[in-house]
Amino acid sequence: MAPRLMQGNEAVGWGALAAGCRFYAGYPITPSTEVAEMLSRELPKVGGKFIQMEDEIASLAACIGASVGGLKSMTATSGPGFSLMQEHIGYAAMTEVPCVVVDVQRLGPSTGQPTSASQGDVMQARWGTHGDHPIIVLSPTSVTQSFDLTVTAFNFSEKYRTPVILLLDEVVGHMRERVDMPPFDSVTRVDRMGTDVPPEWYKPYGDSISDVPPMANFGSGYRYHITGLFHDPMGYPTQRMDEIDPWIERVHRKIERNLNDIILVEEDIPVGAHTVVVSYGASARSARHAVKLARQRRHKVGLVTLLTIWPFPEKEISRIADSTKRLIVPEMNLGQLALEVERVAGRKKVTRINRANGEMITPQEILEMIEEH
Amino acid sequence: MSREEHSAYTYLRPTKKFPNVWCSGCGIGIVMSALIRAISRLELEKDDIALVSGIGCTGRMPVYMDFNTIHTTHGRALAFATGLKLAQPKLKVIVIMGDGDAIAIGGNHFIHSARRNMDLTAIVVNNSIYGMTGGQYSPTTPLDGKATTAPYGNIEPPMPICEVAIAAGASYVARSTVYHAVEMDRFLEQAISRTGFSLVEAVSYCHTTFGRLNKLGSPVDMMRSLKENSVSITAAEKLTPEERATKIVRGVLWDVPKPSYIELYDKILQRAQEATYAK
Numbered sequence: 001m002a003p004r005l006m007q008g009n010e011a012v013g014w015g016a017l018a019a020g021c022r023f024y025a026g027y028p029i030t031p032s033t034e035v036a037e038m039l040s041r042e043l044p045k046v047g048g049k050f051i052q053m054e055d056e057i058a059s060l061a062a063c064i065g066a067s068v069g070g071l072k073s074m075t076a077t078s079g080p081g082f083s084l085m086q087e088h089i090g091y092a093a094m095t096e097v098p099c100v101v102v103d104v105q106r107l108g109p110s111t112g113q114p115t116s117a118s119q120g121d122v123m124q125a126r127w128g129t130h131g132d133h134p135i136i137v138l139s140p141t142s143v144t145q146s147f148d149l150t151v152t153a154f155n156f157s158e159k160y161r162t163p164v165i166l167l168l169d170e171v172v173g174h175m176r177e178r179v180d181m182p183p184f185d186s187v188t189r190v191d192r193m194g195t196d197v198p199p200e201w202y203k204p205y206g207d208s209i210s211d212v213p214p215m216a217n218f219g220s221g222y223r224y225h226i227t228g229l230f231h232d233p234m235g236y237p238t239q240r241m242d243e244i245d246p247w248i249e250r251v252h253r254k255i256e257r258n259l260n261d262i263i264l265v266e267e268d269i270p271v272g273a274h275t276v277v278v279s280y281g282a283s284a285r286s287a288r289h290a291v292k293l294a295r296q297r298r299h300k301v302g303l304v305t306l307l308t309i310w311p312f313p314e315k316e317i318s319r320i321a322d323s324t325k326r327l328i329v330p331e332m333n334l335g336q337l338a339l340e341v342e343r344v345a346g347r348k349k350v351t352r353i354n355r356a357n358g359e360m361i362t363p364q365e366i367l368e369m370i371e372e373h
Numbered sequence: 374m375s376r377e378e379h380s381a382y383t384y385l386r387p388t389k390k391f392p393n394v395w396c397s398g399c400g401i402g403i404v405m406s407a408l409i410r411a412i413s414r415l416e417l418e419k420d421d422i423a424l425v426s427g428i429g430c431t432g433r434m435p436v437y438m439d440f441n442t443i444h445t446t447h448g449r450a451l452a453f454a455t456g457l458k459l460a461q462p463k464l465k466v467i468v469i470m471g472d473g474d475a476i477a478i479g480g481n482h483f484i485h486s487a488r489r490n491m492d493l494t495a496i497v498v499n500n501s502i503y504g505m506t507g508g509q510y511s512p513t514t515p516l517d518g519k520a521t522t523a524p525y526g527n528i529e530p531p532m533p534i535c536e537v538a539i540a541a542g543a544s545y546v547a548r549s550t551v552y553h554a555v556e557m558d559r560f561l562e563q564a565i566s567r568t569g570f571s572l573v574e575a576v577s578y579c580h581t582t583f584g585r586l587n588k589l590g591s592p593v594d595m596m597r598s599l600k601e602n603s604v605s606i607t608a609a610e611k612l613t614p615e616e617r618a619t620k621i622v623r624g625v626l627w628d629v630p631k632p633s634y635i636e637l638y639d640k641i642l643q644r645a646q647e648a649t650y651a652k
Contacts, residue, residue, distance in 0.1 A: 023460060044645030049459040049638070053452065054485040061449040062456030065425075068443060069460025091446055218441040219461040221420050225386075225436050227444035236389060236436060237444075 001181045008146040008172040009034035009076075011179055012102055013042065015150025016074050018184040020191070021100070022048035023071040025062035027055055027081060030114040031170045032104035035076035056081035060088035063099045068226065070217030072154055076102035079112060082121060083128070089163050090129030091228045096161040096205070096213070096251065098192055100153045103165060104173040105281075107358045116358025117170035119281050122336040125165045126310045132248065134255040136160070136262060137310035139167040141284040143177035149307060155190035156262060160254055161212050167309065169332065171282035171360060195222065205247070206233040211254035255311060263313045269302030269320065275370055276302035276320055277328045278341055280309055283361050287330055290366035301370055312340045321345040328353065328369055330361045384409045384419065386439045394433050398592030400551035400577030404498050405434055407554055407575075408467070411561035423464045425454040427479060430505045430579075431471040431498040448478030451486040454493050462635050465565060466492070472499040473511040476532050480512075487541035490569040491634045496561070497534055497572065500579040508582025519586045534574050539627045544569035546627040550576040552599040553623060560625065569633035576603070576621050 006014075012035050016024070024043055026036040036052070043050045049066065053059040056077050063073035077085060082103045092099050105121045107113040121128075125137045136156050140146040150166060157164040195202055195214035204224045206213055216222030229237040230244045238244065255262065268291075269276055279287040284305045291303040304320060306313060317340075321327060327345055329338040330353035338352045353369055355361050395401050412422065422440040426432040428447035435442035441464065445453040450468045458466045475483050475497045486493060502520060503509040510520035512532040519526055535546045545567045547560035557575060564571035578584060578595040589595055599621070606624030609617050 023456065025456060041645075044642050045649045047642060047646075051455065051459060053455070054481050057449060058452035058455070058482050058485075061445065061452035062459075065443075065445075065453035065456025065458075066460040067456075068453075069457045069464070071460040073456070073460075087446055088449070217461075218423055218443075218457060219420070219464050223419060223439055223441050225442045225444070227436065228446060229444070234388060 001183060003178050003180045005176050006143060006179055007034055007174055007176050008140070008143045008168055009104065009174065010038050011143045011146040012076065012150045012166065012168070013038035014181055015147040016100070016154065017042060017046065018147070018181070018187040019072065019151040019154035020189050021072045021074050021154060022046070023063065023066035023073040024048070024075065025051045025053050025059040025066070025073070026075045026077065027053055027059050029056070029078045029081045031106055031173050032076040032078045032102065035102060056084040057088065060085045060099070060101065064088060064092050064095070064097050067097050067099050068218050070220070072098070072158065074100040074102065076104065078104050078106045078114070079108040079121060080110070082124065086128040089135070089165070090131060090133060092163040093129070093133040093135065093251070094228050095226050096215070098157040098161055099163050100150070100157055101163060101165045102168065104168040104170060106170050107356070113358050115170065117282060117332060117360060118356065118358065119169055119283060119332040119336070120356060121167060122309060122331070122333065125167055134162060134252050135165065135310055136162060136255065136308070137165045137167055138264070138307055139281045139309050140172055140307065141281055141305060142172065143175065144179050145307070146172060147179060147181060151187055152264070155188065158192045159190045159212070160258065161192065161215060162255065167281065169282045199223065203233045204235045205231055211250050211257065259311060259315070262308055262311065263316065264307035265313050265316050266305040266307065267302070267320070269304070269323070270300050273300045273302035273324050275299070275326045275328060276304055276324045277330065277366060277370070278304045278306065278317065279330050280306040280337065283330045283332055286361050286363045287366055289363035290370060293363060293367050294370045299370055306337075309337060314344045317341055318344045318346070321348045325349065326351060328366065330366050332356065332361060380413050381406060381409050384412065384439055385437055389437055391437070393437055395430060396581045398580055399430070400500065401431055401434065401498055403551040403554050404496065404557070404575045404577070405437070407557040407561055408496070410558045411565060414558070414562055415565060417465060421463065421465055423454070423457055423461075423466045425450045425457065425466060425468045427470050427474040429471040429474045429503070431469055432474060434469050448474055449482060450474070451479060451482040451493065451495065455486060455491050458492055458635065459638070462492070465494070467494045467496065467565065469496045469498070471504075472497060472501060472513045472534070473503045476534055476537070477512045484537065484541045487538045487543040487570045487572070489634045490542055490544055490631060492568050493570055494564045495570070495572045496575060498575045498577050499534060500577040500583070501531070502579045502583040504579045504582055508579070508586055514583070518583065520583065521586070535572065535626050538570070538572045542570070543572050543627065544629060544631055544633070545571035545625070547572070547625045548574040548576065548621070549623050550599040550603055550621060552596050553603070556623065563625070567630070568636065569631065
């Protein structure tokens with residue numbers, strides 16, 4: 001395909017199509033609306049379904065319903081809508097229905113500032129729904145990465161039967177960059193594992209070697225029950241602790257034992273680096289430039305860009321902290337991912353650079369912090 | 374055992390632990406058996422039916438039934454069903470809800486599903502109370518009725534479920550009661566065989582909470598009052614508006630076919646694909 005100039009939000013739409021997404025339900029909200037507009041145009045061309053629902057609650061519900069019916073499904077929203085989706089993120093985690101939720105972060109809380117950038121939803125993406133649950137959250141730093149990580153989000157979602165949240169910010173969602181999209185048939189696509197056992201043998205939530213039970217789509221001849229209540233291997237509600245415990249353990253284990261696959265981190269750390277800047281999303285762009293400037297001034301500085309922010313890359317950050325003296329965490333909030341970095345950095349110094357007024361953190365600010373030691 | 378009673382087992386899950394969660398004397402079981410009879414008469418394949426529910430006493434129905442069943446979140450069953458229907462248009466998607474589920478927390482989805490004329494059959498079991506949580510007033514609790522959260526009487530006028538659906542754009546709307554089970558069988562059969570959004574309101578009662586708080590007697594007494602306080606739509610026409618307002622009007626209140634969402638969406642697919650290939 002010829003290179004194209006496009007927005008991050010558009011790249012998310014193309015990435016979804018490349019990943020095999022055939023269902024989108026959403027509700028208009030700045031700064032994510034371009035995803036919906038783009039897919040309302042493109043999905044019907046490939047036989048996919050697009051529907052604008054009455055709110056964000058219904059949007060994610062429709063996505064889960066469509067996924068149960070066998071279509072790869074996605075919705076996109078921003079802060080206020082993301083808050084409304086929390087119950088169904090928990091429902092998808094509980095019922096193990098694959099779906100992708102895009103949150104193009106804007107400045108909050110509440111209506112906040114719809115057209116200003118923020119990274120304020122980091123903790124909400126992890127803990128927004130009630131109860132302990134596994135979740136995967138990916139965060140791109142560029143338009144090309146928005147395409148790539150959307151594909152990855154679908155693949156993780158299908159592979160691990162879990163909701164995956166793609167956390168953009170207004171900067172990445174709205175900026176335009178050149179993108180060389182690969183031919184869609186060359187993109188690696190993962191589809192949920194189905195089943196071919198006789199229907200009477202099928203256990204929708206039974207044990208499996210991978211901890212991810214095979215998923216039969218509704219209408220495929222396997223009749224079974226799905227519920228947001230704790231359920232036994234047949235999917236029927238249970239109050240028994242000896243059935244609840246194994247479920248809770250299994251759904252966390254299916255993510256934890258695959259961290260090597262799920263954790264995506266870009267490391268650029270010279271030997272003997274005194275300082276390492278750890279960042280993600282749009283802030284990682286400023287961080288990259290700051291590190292470049294610092295190196296021109298002969299500072300030994302490393303750069304770590306987290307593409308997977310949840311599950312938090314504990315092992316990686318812990319190892320990096322061991323090999324350096326100081327970590328700097330710039331982010332467009334008052335310190336959310338920094339809490340995790342501090343948790344695993346041991347006694348190493350962690351310096352935060354925070355801003356929550358809608359403006360990006362500049363490379364100059366990060367550079368000053370690198371030089372201040 | 375009659376032939377029809379026997380046939381119910383065909384549609385129930387042999388693997389599910391009975392008895393069910395409902396209080397003895399509850400009307401929800403009557404709606405479940407009416408649904409089974411309607412599906413049996415339509416000779417639908419179990420694989421081709423999806424039963425979607427929300428939360429509440431009525432929301433527990435799908436787990437007992439041998440279809441593709443999904444017990445979703447409170448109020449959102451229609452939204453889940455919308456996605457499922459779009460993904461699998463060949464499925465008959467039936468949505469079973471209570472009154473609080475369908476028109477309080479789920480009111481937005483109820484109105485918009487009707488407006489879209491989405492190809493779903495909605496069944497609302499209206500017992501005029503939140504039963505599972507212990508008897509709080511719902512959007513259909515009668516004026517002056519007592520509830521655990523309306524100890525001095527309810528001052529909110531009840532929502533006319535069927536009339537709201539008609540106004541919003543449903544293509545088939547009928548109302549019956551759990552006393553009139555034979556009539557309900559017929560309405561459910563019609564509702565399921567229609568395209569577009571069809572609604573059956575099944576007026577029921579909750580003797581455990583509403584009945585006790587309002588001293589309405591046993592399930593038999595409450596059942597009898599459904600018989601005595603309801604009139605068919607033809608009989609209702611002969612009543613004055615004041616008389617009619619005190620009655621439950623039973624019958625097919627609306628049956629006007631129009632293009633359904635799925636039919637119209639198929640045209641969108643065609644238009645988009647023609648535009649693509651024309652390039």
